[in-house]
Amino acid sequence: MMKSMIALIGVLLTPLFIHAQAIEFSGYGGYMLSGKAEYYRGEVDVKNTGVWGLTLGYDMGNGTQVQFLYTNSSADSETVDYDAILYPYHNLTLKMENFHIGVEKSLGGDEVIRPYGVFGLGLTSYAPQEQGYETRVFFSMGLGAGVKIFPTEKIGFKMQARMFMPLLFDGVGIYCASGSGCGGGSSFAVPIVHGEFSGGIIFRLEK
Helix, strand or coil: CHHHHHHHHHHHHHHHHHHCCEEEEEEEEEEEECEEEECCCEEEEECCEEEEEEEEEEEEECCEEEEEEEEEEEEEEEEEECCCCCCCEEEEEEEEEEEEEEEEEECCCCCCEEEEEEEEEEEEEEEECCCCEECEEEEEEEEEEEEEECCCCCEEEEEEEEEEEECCCCCCCCEEECCCEEECCCCCCCCCCEEEEEEEEEEEEEC
16 A cells, blocks of 8 residues: 555656755654544554654745655554454554645744644555454544754754544444454544654755
C-alpha cells in the first residue's frame, strides 16, 4: 500500500514542482500518543509508541507550502468484545500509517526561526500484524504546529506537535478478522485521536 500511495501522491504533486519557489524534504522521529475508543459492543485501546515520518514540501510564496506527509508507527493494542463469550480479549500489534496532503503556513518569524501551522487531509491505515485480520483504511484529518530553525540556508531543524484524527469509524472497527467479523464493532461513528510530538532535520533547495 505504501508504494502505491506514494506513487499516486507523487503524480499529483509533480505539477507543483514547476511553480515552487523552493523544495523542502524532512525526516523526523518522535512519540505517538493514542488512546481508547469505546464502542457499542466493545472498546479498543491503542498503546503509545514511537513514530517516524517524512515530508516533502513545495513553497508557493507568501509563507505557504503545499506538503506531502507520511508517518509510520507500530503499536500494541488491546480490544474487548462485549458480545464474545469465549474469547472477548484480543491483543494485536497495529502498524499505523498516515498519507496526507496538506498546507503549511508560516506564522511569522525571520530567516532563522520560522514558526508554522499545518493542516492536512488524507488516509490512515491500521494493519494488524497477526494473520487472519484485515487492514482498515479511513479518511483522516491532521492539525499541527511547530517551529523550524535554519542555522544555514540549506539545512535546518524542526520541532512539532501534531494530531491525526480518523474521520469515521464506520461500524467495522479498527480491524476485522476474516470470517469472524470485526473487532470493536459499532453502529455509530467513534473518533480516536493520535497525538504526535517529534523533531527532525530539514533539507531545503531554493530554485
